[in-house]
Amino acid sequence: MRLTTVSTLALAAGCLASTAHAQFLIDPAGGTPLTPTFGSVNNVLYDDRPLGFTANYFGQPITTIDVSENGFMNLTNQSSGIDTSFPTGEQRICPMWDNLYVYPGQSVIERAVPGSYYSVTWQLGTYLWGHVVQQFQVVWFGAAQRLYGFDFLPDDIVFCYKSIGSPPWNATIGLEGPGGQFVPLPGTSNGRVSDANARLLLPNFTDTVKWVLFRPNGNGGYDASIVPCIADTDDGSGSGVRDGGVTIDDLLYFLQRFESGC
Known part of the structure; x- marks a missing residue:
């Protein structure tokens, strides 16, 4: 029997795909809620959060990070909800930089294992549009470890998406370092994403067990990719x-x- 390329890939998927159906790369359960358990929150910054290890970000040693309720982390005490395309002039880690809003029952949760990883999980709405619920996570690895059959390396930064909200919204996704250096989400030139193209660009972890990986490239920057590829x-x-x-x-x-x- 002659196998076509398509059927061969389909067999590969059946043989090798993970059977896991987790919602995030790191389970936020048991983590530290950064948002209050009552009321609403807008444009709040949780500053100087300890990573639990010394990370290297665009060649800079980093031990703490500022977490914004607006879907990003940064090094300069910024919490702006006015998202713009890269470069912005500020060093940011942006899994979903948008004008976000923590409605009652929603959350921003930090979970870390010192020396191993630091993660933040956002499950919240957009400002003025409570029905637009975004659920996403960033994980910064401090040590090599294997999850879902994949070997993560120290200083890998991963964006993981559980669900993407319905229209209307737009956001900026990617990394920005010093001097205007930036690495946008694959498939974009400047990190800009909207409800019109997000489902084509952002992998749904719950359905596909895929994530956006930013891996140091040895030249002071990062290579970005959607992993794991079926091949x-x-x-x-x-x-x-x-x-x-x-x-x-x-x-x-x-x-x-x-x-x-x-």
């Missing part, structure tokens, strides 16, 4: 650990699994 099946070790790249090792591992009946 990323192995890192060359033969153990089925994904590494965010696609090489001949991935094909060889798939053929090995196919030969053994998955």
Whole structure:
């Protein structure tokens, strides 16, 4: 029987896809609520939050971060809800920079394991549009570790999306470092995303177990990608650990699994 490329990829997905159905890369349960458990919150900054490790951000050692209710973290005590395209002149980590608003029952939750990772999970609405609920997370890794069959490295920054709100909204997504350096969401030139194109650009973690990975590139910046790719099946070790790249090792591992009946 002759297999087409499409059917081969479909078989790969069936053999190798994760069976997990988690809502976020890091479960926020048991974390620290940064927002109050009552009332509403707007344009609030939670400053000098300890990462629990020394991170390297665009070549700078970082031990604390400021968390904005407006869907970003930064190094300069900013909490503006007026989102603009990159570059902005401010160093930010933006999983969903928008004019957001914490309505009753919604939250911004911090969860960290010292020396391992720091995460913030936003589950909240947009200002004046309470029905537009965005649920997303940023994870900053302080040590190498394996989650969902993928090897994360120190200083990896990950954006994870549980659900994307209905119209109307727009936001800025990506990283900005010193001197106007920026790395936008893949598929955009300046990080700008709206309700019109978000579902094409942002992976839904609950459905696909994919995320946006910003990995240091060794030149003082980051490479951005959506991972894991369906063709990323192995890192060359033969153990089925994904590494965010696609090489001949991935094909060889798939053929090995196919030969053994998955």
